[in-house]
Amino acid sequence: MLEQLLSPLVVVTSPVHDALKDLAAGLITTGHAHHYLGFAAGQEKLFRSSGGLKPALYTLRVLLTGAHLMRTGRLETDLAVLGDDLGYVPDLIAAKRAAEHGRLPAGVSALLDREVPRLRAELEVARDASGLPAEASPAAVAALHDLLVHTRLETVA
Structure with missing residues (x-):
């Protein structure tokens, strides 16, 4: 909910x-680190079983978002911003843009075998x-x- 609440992409x-x-x-x-670790674990399981690029990027994004939140207290969800010092991120983002539900490009699985545990550990260190x-x-x-009670009373009346 925090990501939805604080998203810069607001329709209404x-x-x-x-x-x-x-x-x-x-x-x-x-x-909040617990949420990001759990969400990353689920997305990692999904990309490992499906070979999908989208859940692989979600895995990276949530681990980096969680670490950033733990370090700064600010929410940043843009993988292009979070992964700007990770040379492989722009290529993965470009591959996803080219094929929304595409498969992992060759060699990316081995890269993620190294990066996901490293980023998970980075999030845990940032949390601690x-x-x-x-x-x-x-x-x-x-x-x-108080806000919720007030809002409910206003919408019921």
């Missing part, structure tokens, strides 16, 4: 959406060294509760 917004975005920083914790709190801010949780 509202004052409630703006309020939720304002609260997000107080709700980000080191626990993160300055993010282990728990959400009680003030942010209370404000979120």
Whole structure:
């Protein structure tokens, strides 16, 4: 939900959406790393079984997003930005653009055999060294509760 809430690609917004975005920083914790590690594991399983390029890129993207979030407290989901220092990323993005549901190009599986464990470890190190709190801010949780109750009461009335 955090990625949907904070995405720069917004079709429709509202004052409630703006309020939720304002609260997000107080709700980000080191626990978010668990989500990114789990999502990456599922995507890795998918690309290993299917040979698909898209789940391989998702695997890279979520591991890099999670590590960036743990280091900075800011959400960045653009693989082109996150992987700008990884020379193979632009070629993989170009291959996906050429064939949305294409197969892994030759040699990429061996590359991912090295990179995915390295990036997973990088995310775990970033989580363990993160300055993010282990728990959400009680003030942010209370404000979120109040916003949700207020919003529900407005939409029911």
